[in-house]
Amino acid sequence: MTTLPNTEQVWEALAQIPDPEIPVINVVEMGIVREVQIEGPKAIISMTPTFSGCPALHLIREQLEKTARSLGFAEVEVKTVLSPPWSTDWIxxxxxxxxxxxxxxxxxxxxxxGSLIALExxxxxxxxxxxxxxxxxxxxxxxxxxxxxxxxxxxxxxxxxxxx
Amino acid sequence: MRSEVREALIAKLTALADDEVILAHRGSEWTGHGPILEEDIALANIVQDELGHATLWYGLRQQLDGSDPDQLAFFRDAYGYRCCELVELPKGDWAFTMLRQYLYDLYEALWLEAAQHSTYKPLAEAVQKIMREERFHLQHTQAWVERLGQGTDESNRRLQQALDMQWGYAQQLFVPIPGEELLVAEGIVPDLLPLRERWLEHSTRHLQNAGLKLPINPGYQPTSRAYHTEHLWSILAEMQSTARWDAEAKVW
Structure with a gap:
């Protein structure tokens, strides 16, 4: 019987996934992966979108799921959370x-x-x-x-x- | 949530999403045809964001009634769409497109600012997310209005023409949908009336500073989102053709 990895090991594995558009950083460093929970044979990964229309989101979601499955989880759920909204401060x-x-x-x-009209x-x-x-x-x-x-x-x- | 409030919220989310989808598709018609490469890229970015916002609005609707966002976008005909007529109008020239995007962005920015304290938490969260993207839009399109308005006689004339055409249409953004008063009473969405005042104040000042005259006669002002221009049929025919041809086609 194989033992399933703990949350820390899942985090480590997810940190191997490069950001599809900026491959020098991974999705964990990017602040996209917010939470990892393990419930028996099931892994629940919460992710947050960087930009809501980012076309890489599909791919990131797929890769999170694939990676968790490769660790032996029979069931993987990738949840999207919007709050708090992603900030570049999390990189x-x-x-x-x-x-x-x-x-x-x-x-x-x-x-x-606060203001929408502020300039950089x-x-x-x-x-x-x-x-x-x-x-x-x-x-x-x-x-x-x-x-x-x-x-x-x-x-x-x-x-x-x-x-x- | 009471069922009539829930129904009104579903309708409101649909209207918000439909505006973004159709406007995004109109903007995407410039891809490869922008006046300069950088603007081609900028507009493609802006409308890709709008499409992202539509995904969030449809997603909120999905939480309420289980509807599939792709089905709503690609398999509903014009009678089912609840976009406003402004976003349906053909893209016209660059002045027409930039002015419409500006009028819309200003409305969206003000709406979002007011909606960030919505009592419906999923909506408030989506608004927080969208606001971070939207500020880049308004900054960009208001600069274009200024540039074209104060540019040459021709750019000013074209922008003025666009304004004369769009001013009445833009007012529809502030017409509540049936049942919206229930949502306002519950603090779920902001009241459009004070927003319209702010929008008029901001847009009037900016347009006049850009050397434009506000139309004396506002022209045609659509009132119901159940009615559409003839242009919606052709834009949907194009936008939905791939999905209707092959529903299993990959998204990207």
């Missing part, structure tokens, strides 16, 4: 550093989300040369979570993670 500091090395400016600390205040640093002399080229980028900047110092365009 771990190590993962933020890896984002930077990957060429994506990491998100800044999230401000209070904190300066964005070029992930390549480190200069703060950067400008937004497009609030929207190749994926919902990123904006496009250009560095006025090294002249390189780069992606920046939106702060939410």
């Amino acid at each position: 771990t500091p190590e993962a933020k550093e890896r984002l930077r090395q990957y060429g994506i400016a990491p998100p800044k600390p999230a401000q209070e989300q 205040a904190a300066p964005t640093r070029c992930p390549r040369c480190g200069s703060f002399d950067t400008s937004v080229k497009n609030t929207f980028g190749p994926t919902l979570c990123k904006a496009i900047y250009v560095c006025n110092n090294c002249k390189e365009p780069f992606e920046s993670f939106k702060t939410v």
